[in-house]
Amino acid sequence: MDYALSALAFVAAIGSAIIGGVFYGFSSFVMRALRRIAPRQGVAAMNSINVVVITPSFMLPFVGTALLCLVLAGGSWFWWAEVSGKLVLAAALLYLFGSFGLTMVLNQPMNLRLAALEPDQALAYWPEYVRTWTAWNHVRTAASLVATVLFFAALLTRPMAN
Numbered sequence: 282m283d284y285a286l287s288a289l290a291f292v293a294a295i296g297s298a299i300i301g302g303v304f305y306g307f308s309s310f311v312m313r314a315l316r317r318i319a320p321r322q323g324v325a326a327m328n329s330i331n332v333v334v335i336t337p338s339f340m341l342p343f344v345g346t347a348l349l350c351l352v353l354a355g356g357s358w359f360w361w362a363e364v365s366g367k368l369v370l371a372a373a374l375l376y377l378f379g380s381f382g383l384t385m386v387l388n389q390p391m392n393l394r395l396a397a398l399e400p401d402q403a404l405a406y407w408p409e410y411v412r413t414w415t416a417w418n419h420v421r422t423a424a425s426l427v428a429t430v431l432f433f434a435a436l437l438t439r440p441m442a443n
Contacts, residue, residue: 282356282359283359285356286353286356286359286360286369287436287439289349289352289353289356290353290369290372290432290435290436291432291436292346292349293346293349293350293353293372293373293376293428293432294372294428294429294432294433294436295342296342296343296345296346296349297346297372297376297380297425297426297428297429297432298425298426298429299342299346300342300343300346300376300380300425301380301422301425301426301428301429303339304380304418304421304422304425305422305426307415307418307422308415308418308419308422311330312411312414312415312418315327315411316411320404320407320408321400321404323407323411324395324400324403324404324407327392327395327410328395328396331392331395331396343381343384344381346376346380346381347376347377347380347381349373350372350373350374350376350377350381350428351373351377353369353370353372353373354369354370354373354374354377356369357369357370357373360435360439363438363439363440364435364438365435365436365438365439366435368431368432368434368435368438369431369432369435371431372427372428372429372431372432372435373428375424375427375428375431376424376425376428378424379420379421379423379424379425379427379428380421380424380425380428383417383420383421383424384421387413387417388414388417388418388421391410391413391414392414394406394410395407395410
């Protein structure tokens with residue numbers, strides 16, 4: 282069980298890092314670039330991004346890491362007597378709520394709303410969309426990257442096997 286939890290925590294750390302990197306790209310330069318072009322082009326570009334992101338190369342680490350976090354949240358009790366159990370639980374919950382959960386509750390509904398609006402309505406919504414979506418994306422970025430650090434910290438604090 283110890284080896285399985287360690288392996289799952291390692292994979293979850295990598296998944297969290299991948300997703301954190303994707304979100305970081307949006308916070309760092311993608312949304313800035315979309316703000317610099319004409320709003321009509323920004324809306325079209327974001328709507329296109331929101332369609333093409335649904336690929337195995339994104340969805341596997343995004344959803345797969347969330348599923349691993351569910352398993353690890355329960356599995357953390359096997360390590361609960363050590364600090365690593367608490368770190369795994371904190372990392373799992375941070376990714377589940379701060380990355381995956383925020384996406385499902387905030388960012389994704391905003392994406393769906395943007396796509397459903399008539400062109401003139403989308404243009405009127407665009408400034409609010411960019412501001413709010415980006416602010417919550419900063420939170421998703423931080424949550425994913427801090428979860429990565431916590432997963433690795435949990436692995437590094439594990440007692441050495443004989």
